[in-house]
Amino acid sequence: MSRDVSFLEGKTALVTGASGDIGFGLCQRLISYGIQLVITGRNPEILEKRAEDLRAAGGKVLTYVGNLESEAFMDRLINYTIDNYESLDILINSAGLAHKSPIEDVTPELFDTIMKVNVRAPFFLAQKALPYLRLSDTATVINMCSVVAHRSYVDQSAFTVSMHALLGASKALANEIHKNGDNIRVHVITPGAVNTDLIQMVRPDLDPKDLIHVEDVADVMSFYLEHRHSAFITDEIRMHRLDKTPFI
Numbered sequence: 001m002s003r004d005v006s007f008l009e010g011k012t013a014l015v016t017g018a019s020g021d022i023g024f025g026l027c028q029r030l031i032s033y034g035i036q037l038v039i040t041g042r043n044p045e046i047l048e049k050r051a052e053d054l055r056a057a058g059g060k061v062l063t064y065v066g067n068l069e070s071e072a073f074m075d076r077l078i079n080y081t082i083d084n085y086e087s088l089d090i091l092i093n094s095a096g097l098a099h100k101s102p103i104e105d106v107t108p109e110l111f112d113t114i115m116k117v118n119v120r121a122p123f124f125l126a127q128k129a130l131p132y133l134r135l136s137d138t139a140t141v142i143n144m145c146s147v148v149a150h151r152s153y154v155d156q157s158a159f160t161v162s163m164h165a166l167l168g169a170s171k172a173l174a175n176e177i178h179k180n181g182d183n184i185r186v187h188v189i190t191p192g193a194v195n196t197d198l199i200q201m202v203r204p205d206l207d208p209k210d211l212i213h214v215e216d217v218a219d220v221m222s223f224y225l226e227h228r229h230s231a232f233i234t235d236e237i238r239m240h241r242l243d244k245t246p247f248i
C-alpha cells in the first residue's frame with residue numbers, strides 16, 4: 001500500500017546540522033518529498049557542497065551559514081527562512097556536538113558549548129519558529145537526540161547531560177503545544193550509534209557493519225512526517241543496534 005504524501009510537497013523545512021552526516025541524510029529524504037529547504041552549519045564550503053549535491057538531486061535548497069551558539073544568528077536564520085519562503089513548516093534540529101573525554105577533563109567551556117549547541121539552540125529555535133509553525137497544517141519539530149538521553153556512557157558525560165536535557169526540552173515543548181491546542185507535532189529520534197564521522201570519533205571500537213545507517217534514521221523521520229493525518233502520534237522512536245540488549 002502506498003501512502004499519499006503529496007501534502008508534504010512545497011512545504012518548508014529548516015534543518016540545522018545539515019552539513020553533518022545525519023542532517024544531510026535527512027535533507028536527502030526531505031527533498032524526495034518536494035520539501036524546500038534552508039540548511040545551516042558553520043562551515044560555508046561544506047554547507048555549499050551539501051547544497052549542491054541536494055540541488056543536483058532536484059532539491060530546492062538555500063544555505064545560511066552561522067553559529068547556533070549565537071541567539072542573534074538564530075533570529076537571522078528564522079528571518080532568512082521566512083523572507084525567502086514565506087513559511088516554516090518543519091524544524092529539524094540535527095546540529096550537535098559530542099566529546100570523548102573523562103569527566104575530569106570536561107572544562108566549563110566545553111560543557112557550556114555542548115549545552116549551547118545541543119540544548120539551548122533547539123530550545124530557542126523552536127521558540128522562535130512557533131509563530132510560523134502555528135500557521136502551518138504540517139507543523140513539525142523533530143529533535144535529533146540520542147539513546148544517551150536514557151542512560152550514560154563512559155567518557156561522554158557532558159554529551160549525556162545535554163541529551164537528557166534535550167529530551168526534557170522536547171517533552172516540555174510538546175506538552176505546552178498540546179495544552180494550547182496548537183496543531184504542531186514534536187518528535188524525538190533517539191538512535192544509538194549511527195555510521196557517521198561523529199561515531200568514528202567517540203566509538204572507534206565499533207565495527208561500521210554493526211552500526212545503524214543514516215537511511216534508517218531518515219526512515220524514522222519519514223514515519224513521523226507521513227503519519228501526519230493518522231489519529232495517533234508517536235513522541236519518540238528509540239533505535240538501537242541489533243547487538244545491544246533490547247529494551248534497556
Ligand SMILES: NC(=O)c1ccc[n+]([C@@H]2O[C@H](COP(=O)([O-])OP(=O)(O)OC[C@H]3O[C@@H](n4cnc5c(N)ncnc54)[C@H](OP(=O)(O)O)[C@@H]3O)[C@@H](O)[C@H]2O)c1
Nearest residue numbers: 017019020021022041042043068095096146193194196198
Ligand atoms: N552519529 C551518531 O551515531 C549519533 C547517535 C545519536 C545521536 N546523534 C545526534 O545526531 C545529531 C547529528 O549527528 P551527526 O552524526 O550528523 O554529527 P556530525 O556529522 O558531527 O554533524 C554535526 C552537525 O552539527 C553542526 N554544528 C556543530 N556545532 C555547531 C554550531 N555551534 N553551530 C551550528 N552548527 C553546528 C555541524 O556543522 P559545522 O561543523 O559545519 O558547524 C554539523 O552539521 C547530533 O545531535 C548527535 O548528537 C548522533
